[in-house]
Amino acid sequence: LNLLTSVMTGRGLKPGAQRDDPPNSRLFVVTSRSITEDELRDRFSDFGDIQGVWVVKDKQTKESKGIAYVKFARSSQACLAMEEMHGKVLMDGTKPIKVFIAQSRSSATHRDVEDEQLTRIFVMIPKSFSEEDLKNTFKEYGDIEYCVIIKNKFTGESKGLGYVRYYKPSEAALAIELCDKAYRAILAEPRTKASSTEEYKSSPTDPGIPVPSTADPGSFPVVDYRSGDFTRCLMMSTRAGLTQEQIFALFDIIPGMEYCELQRDSYGMSKGHALIRYSNLGSAVYAKEKLNGFEYPPGNRLVVNFIDDGEDRRMATQFVAAQMMAAVWNGPSTSQVSFSSVSTVPRIQTDVNLPPLKKLAPPDSKAKERLFVVFSPSPLPPDVLEDVFCRFGSLIEVHLVPGRKVGYMKYADKQCADEAMAALHGRVVNGVKMKVMLADPPREESHKRPRTY
DNA sequence: CGACGGGACGC
DNA sequence: CGACGGGACGC
Numbered sequence: 001l002n003l004l005t006s007v008m009t010g011r012g013l014k015p016g017a018q019r020d021d022p023p024n025s026r027l028f029v030v031t032s033r034s035i036t037e038d039e040l041r042d043r044f045s046d047f048g049d050i051q052g053v054w055v056v057k058d059k060q061t062k063e064s065k066g067i068a069y070v071k072f073a074r075s076s077q078a079c080l081a082m083e084e085m086h087g088k089v090l091m092d093g094t095k096p097i098k099v100f101i102a103q104s105r106s107s108a109t110h111r112d113v114e115d116e117q118l119t120r121i122f123v124m125i126p127k128s129f130s131e132e133d134l135k136n137t138f139k140e141y142g143d144i145e146y147c148v149i150i151k152n153k154f155t156g157e158s159k160g161l162g163y164v165r166y167y168k169p170s171e172a173a174l175a176i177e178l179c180d181k182a183y184r185a186i187l188a189e190p191r192t193k194a195s196s197t198e199e200y201k202s203s204p205t206d207p208g209i210p211v212p213s214t215a216d217p218g219s220f221p222v223v224d225y226r227s228g229d230f231t232r233c234l235m236m237s238t239r240a241g242l243t244q245e246q247i248f249a250l251f252d253i254i255p256g257m258e259y260c261e262l263q264r265d266s267y268g269m270s271k272g273h274a275l276i277r278y279s280n281l282g283s284a285v286y287a288k289e290k291l292n293g294f295e296y297p298p299g300n301r302l303v304v305n306f307i308d309d310g311e312d313r314r315m316a317t318q319f320v321a322a323q324m325m326a327a328v329w330n331g332p333s334t335s336q337v338s339f340s341s342v343s344t345v346p347r348i349q350t351d352v353n354l355p356p357l358k359k360l361a362p363p364d365s366k367a368k369e370r371l372f373v374v375f376s377p378s379p380l381p382p383d384v385l386e387d388v389f390c391r392f393g394s395l396i397e398v399h400l401v402p403g404r405k406v407g408y409m410k411y412a413d414k415q416c417a418d419e420a421m422a423a424l425h426g427r428v429v430n431g432v433k434m435k436v437m438l439a440d441p442p443r444e445e446s447h448k449r450p451r452t453y
Numbered sequence: 454c455g456a457c458g459g460g461a462c463g464c
Numbered sequence: 465c466g467a468c469g470g471g472a473c474g475c
């Protein structure tokens with residue numbers, strides 16, 4: 001009964017975020033001071049289920065301040081009302097009203113919520129989806145301005161994530177409300193500060209602090225090569241207008257460069273960054289350490305980061321190669337570096353008599369069995385785990401739980417998984433003891449994520 | 454003792 | 465410019 005009362009009057013709601021539940025379902029309306037709540041309710045009720053109307057009034061005089069809030073049950077309703085009512089004259093002789101999606105109460109700012117932030121959604125899609133597939137899937141909710149699938153920049157392979165830009169906020173809201181939950185559609189964050197993850201994974205080095213070009217030969221930077229953030233590919237950013245040839249010459253100082261390309265826009269102008277790939281991880285690690293923060297030309301600091309090239313992480317242990325290079329490195333004059341010693345470093349040290357490597361099962365294989373692995377004292381790198389756990393056949397993938405000392409091994413074949421467990425439980429690999437058990441079935445319910453409509 | 458649930462584009 | 469009230473459940 002109380003719930004019903006709250007819904008009908010818009011009162012009795014708990015303070016804070018509850019009032020904007022679901023998100024973007026409340027309107028901020030700038031009106032003439034003579035407009036009443038009843039008039040607003042009357043004019044806005046065509047667009048959806050109104051849960052409350054409130055005209056802000058002066059504490060003393062009780063006069064309207066010309067501001068009102070209209071709460072709808074759904075974001076799509078609020079958006080539709082905004083689209084239809086913004087600019088309307090509610091009463092002769094008064095100014096046209098302004099209608100915006102209200103900022104959440106907790107929001108610090110009072111800037112208007114832009115349509116820009118309300119028309120683009122972010123979805124999870126099958127890797128096999130083309131942009132055309134994406135468009136066809138989401139066009140039923142409204143006209144689409146464009147669709148983009150996030151792809152690996154090197155292989156072109158889809159990352160299973162996409163953006164859909166609608167023309168109207170109500171369309172994006174409808175898509176989020178109505179599309180299959182498997183797409184996990186949410187409003188996209190505005191694309192300004194160049195994404196989170198890729199940058200997040202990159203150098204913790206403060207770019208404001210110049211790094212001397214010549215590191216002391218004996219010491220090697222402390223980096224956690226187990227984090228899986230290292231690949232052979234680097235991204236170099238520069239503010240100065242460097243040429244392809246300059247960049248090539250710079251990164252070619254480190255042996256093993258096999259690809260170097262200055263990125264250009266459609267007019268052939270430099271975009272201020274270049275992609276560089278080395279033949280091995282050690283070279284890439286070393287190049288990053290040497291050239292990130294390097295001033296070239298003097299006064300222009302280069303920024304060099306790893307980028308995910310989507311390759312497997314099998315070569316991660318070649319990290320040791322970087323340390324060896326550091327040891328033998330004598331500066332740019334030394335152009336030949338022997339890697340012979342590197343190849344003799346054994347990848348895996350274990351008390352297990354390991355079968356030979358076997359191919360992985362296709363990534364889309366159905367998991368028939370999962371192993372739960374506990375590491376002590378710390379988890380092994382994923383590439384080492386893949387190397388070890390693939391040898392019993394049918395391994396689909398290794399999954400480490402971030403921040404924990406446990407992981408899951410997915411197998412396409414039960415027998416293979418059981419053999420791996422029998423062979424590896426209680427054993428030690430590279431000094432890490434492993435418990436290998438059957439994993440509990442994944443818990444089914446997982447719709448905990450708050451939805452953004 | 455040790456449990457999974459996700460997510461981001463590059464002017 | 466134009467941004468946040470009224471009222472007071474029941475573990």
